[in-house]
Amino acid sequence: MTVEFDLKSIYVQIIKGKSAPTKVTRHGLNPATLEALPEVPIATPDDLDSAVDAAKAAYKLWSTTPYEDRKKAVVAYADALDQYKDQFRDLLVAEQGKPIPQASQETEAAILWIRKMAELPLLEDVIEDDETRTVITRYVPLGVVGAIVPWNFPLLLATGKIAPALLTGNVIIVKPSPFTPYCGLKLVELAQKFFPPGVVQSLSGDDDLGPWLTSHPGIDKISFTGSTATGKRVLQSASRTLKRVTLELGGNDPAIVFPDVDIEKVAEKVAFFAFLNSGQICLNLKRIYVHSSIYERFRDALVRQVNGYTIGDGSQPGISHGPLQNTMQYSRVKTFFDDIEKQGWKVATGGKIEASNGYMIAPTIIDRPPEDSRIVVEEPFGPIVPLLSWDDEADVIERANNTTMGLGASIWTADLDRAARVARQIQAGNVWTNDHFSLSPTAPFGGHKESGIGVEWGLNGLKAFCNSQTLFLKKGP
Structure with missing residues (x-):
């Protein structure tokens, strides 16, 4: 009809x-x-x-x-x-x-x-x-x-x-x-x-x-x-x-990346889920924990992915990432960029806000900021994420759970038994293995903690x- x-x-x-x-x-x-x-x-x-x-x-x-x-x-x-x-x-x-x-x-x-x-x-x-x-x-x-x-x-x-x-x-x-x-x-x-x-x-x-x-x-x-x-x-x-x-x-979703992953493929997916909708999703990856043995290679692969994005007016062809949605959120996210210089954070890519007609911010990765820094503890709800390293499995699980939030998380490893074992230890309402943000109208969706x-x-x-x-x-x- x-x-x-x-x-x-x-x-x-x-x-x-x-x-x-x-x-x-x-x-x-x-x-x-x-x-x-x-x-x-x-x-x-x-x-x-x-x-x-x-x-x-x-x-x-x-x-x-x-x-x-x-x-x-x-x-x-x-x-x-x-x-x-x-x-x-x-x-x-x-x-x-x-x-x-x-x-x-x-x-x-x-x-x-x-x-x-x-x-x-x-x-x-x-x-x-x-x-x-x-x-x-x-x-x-x-x-x-x-x-x-x-x-x-x-x-x-x-x-x-x-x-x-x-x-x-x-x-x-x-x-x-x-x-x-x-x-x-x-x-x-x-x-x-x-x-x-x-x-x-x-x-x-x-x-x-x-x-x-x-x-x-x-x-x-x-x-x-x-x-x-x-x-x-x-x-x-x-x-x-x-x-x-x-x-x-809100969420402060961690990704835990194990050393046995295909670095290029997983970096592509992790970048996608970190910066989708210009970071304006409660389920965006907001803390990326990478095993120290592959940290530099994974960081570089992540940067290559992000540098291939095209920022601009979403109505135009070829645009991968649009603006932040409103001036309130744009102003809030800018405060995290102000902290880059104030806190001495190391930038892997991005880090500056260029003048534009709209609320455009280039995707930015902060390289190993302190665990208690604002970029790790808070949810920016914008295109800026911390990249962190880890060595011990129990320690990284504890760090991933060390947040007042508990919406989503993802585990990235070729060992499916390990993925399931770690997933069951994460304090979040939605946990994925080798994926993220894959939802269903027939599955319940909700968060733990705050x-x-x-x-x-x-x-x-x-x-x-x-x-x-x-x-x-x-x-x-």
Whole structure:
């Protein structure tokens, strides 16, 4: 079925199935050119109240809609997104800055995530069944979900919240990042063709909207993706009304490279995962530990890979790495570059920020900084990483775990038994061997320690949008 939809029209927030204009608007910037993008609304507290009222009314209908009917609507929504994937890709490039191939991958993943999560069977669990009683655990929707979406993957991380919320019978209010509001607003506008009014709504705003959403008594769950610092504030705010909360937060992912690897091939992959999306991914490799016996050769191979990258406007062909997304993050990352001279760090490649029209920063590798230096301890969320050496396996595992974060990690070795053994000792929610950042909509994703609470995706992610209810059904009077 062909769906008529215009991605080039004005950008609106949707309340109760209709455009909800605001008196005050703002606009984003193309981070590659700093050109102004179209105006978007700035929601008011009254807009939030109206959206919550509409959501509660819609929930009564949607939560009682048979699962197969909900699934059918969700899959049709994915098909419509597929129909307009090229336009969403181009919009993603303009607002986020990532190069066209990476924007295509995100758009394809957003569609895949919806379809695959719709295939997951959320069944009742029979705990006991004997001559006296049957005990069943079932999963019932929570109510109104507030989805707070970040600016680094505004398409994928929006659909990754919308699909499981709707499949489980919840209704959702989507708040895109004020830095990247455009794809999120259009996703919700498109959704109106498949879901009753109030089931999928959007609110566009500034820095005030997030706290209003997390503290609103009519919101039953917050699904938040963003920084650890902001996640702590979200949790504190949500606790006042005992909202259910899923937090997917920052990371400081280590890579442990053993001496038996193919240096050139592994250096290519490690560089890719360190600098993908210009270092603006919670799962980027952010600490690279290389065995001292191959350290210099691996460093040189890594530098060759990085020096082959092309930095620029992601809308142009041949660009491998785009700009940082916004001035706030650009300014923060620049402070790490200031520390190069202040702390006397040795630079393997990069190290300077050249003048440009946008928020461009060349990928930079710091050669063996002190283990307690800021570049090792903190998450820059930009294209600068420390390269460190190690000799003892137990010691490097301890160093890899010596962080308040615990999102991802990867082990690189030709010895698969050793890879699995070391992987099981890493304190992180996601550990890869000879790979990194390979995710699945059918597998749970979440962090340990200060990298988050709860999981998204997979059956565990679906259940995170539910209350569990246990029925004790006695047989006989």
